[in-house]
Amino acid sequence: MAQKRLDLNLLHVFDTIYREGSLTRAAKALHLTQPAISHSLSRLREHFDDPLFSRQGNKMVPTPLARRFLESMRPGLTRIQSAVNQFHAFDPASQRKTYALAMRDILESTFLPQLMNRLEGFPELEISSQRIPRRDMETHLAAGKLDFAVDVLLPVSNQTAHERLRRDRLVVLARAGHPLTRGGLTMDSYLEARHVLVSSRTEGPGIEDFELSRFGVQRQIRLRCQHYYAACRVVENSDLLLTMPENYARIIAERSDIQLLTSPAALPDIDVHLYWHKAYDREPALTWFRDQLRQIA
Numbered sequence: 001m002a003q004k005r006l007d008l009n010l011l012h013v014f015d016t017i018y019r020e021g022s023l024t025r026a027a028k029a030l031h032l033t034q035p036a037i038s039h040s041l042s043r044l045r046e047h048f049d050d051p052l053f054s055r056q057g058n059k060m061v062p063t064p065l066a067r068r069f070l071e072s073m074r075p076g077l078t079r080i081q082s083a084v085n086q087f088h089a090f091d092p093a094s095q096r097k098t099y100a101l102a103m104r105d106i107l108e109s110t111f112l113p114q115l116m117n118r119l120e121g122f123p124e125l126e127i128s129s130q131r132i133p134r135r136d137m138e139t140h141l142a143a144g145k146l147d148f149a150v151d152v153l154l155p156v157s158n159q160t161a162h163e164r165l166r167r168d169r170l171v172v173l174a175r176a177g178h179p180l181t182r183g184g185l186t187m188d189s190y191l192e193a194r195h196v197l198v199s200s201r202t203e204g205p206g207i208e209d210f211e212l213s214r215f216g217v218q219r220q221i222r223l224r225c226q227h228y229y230a231a232c233r234v235v236e237n238s239d240l241l242l243t244m245p246e247n248y249a250r251i252i253a254e255r256s257d258i259q260l261l262t263s264p265a266a267l268p269d270i271d272v273h274l275y276w277h278k279a280y281d282r283e284p285a286l287t288w289f290r291d292q293l294r295q296i297a
Contacts, residue, residue: 090284102149165297194222
């Protein structure tokens, strides 16, 4: 390995290529040209006397040396980023900032109205709410494409920080005047009814079905769809039942002829978590915004 000093800017390039798995995506994340990224990678390869990454299909796969180096290097980069961030102050009343959030549509409906109301006194602040595949969440946070993600509890690496914002229970929705709204919902009547399942997946059970299976029972799915709003419209005009998170259910029920019923089974609560990358843990603008999300949660 060459013993000459290494340009520290190259370490940031190395880390980004590792995260993105692509020179093209690394160039986009760093706002550089692809030839510039390729040149930086060539310098790194020369310094370490190792290819560092090999192309397998459309992905740049790190070599064993690259993996070992990253494990020892990344904590140092995180500490440097945190130290630099501490020297930057943030005034939300006068500084312009766009916050990029990843949220599912159901969370947009419950979080965004309260958030925008809270930010009414800060006209320079803007919000960009996006929906991204969960598998890309950590990469986007690490690359700075996202400031925060709000989602259910997900498995993440030790480079991604998270905390629970709130806990939401599951309730059952039925149309106003549905026969089951008069006598109370029992397990037998719940299983005799037919249901709507909301899922972004094309097959497989919902979280409520996993819990029902522990009791050795199975409900009848009449309709599978992608969005709770569409499911609520169906429920409002049929005898189908819908099991969904309570916070969003109450928003829908305010404007629909729908009633909320207590689930007959002890279904698990849904934990909603806030995610961010640890490199930006002490960045003042993000620390301030994180507190705003905590307040409305």
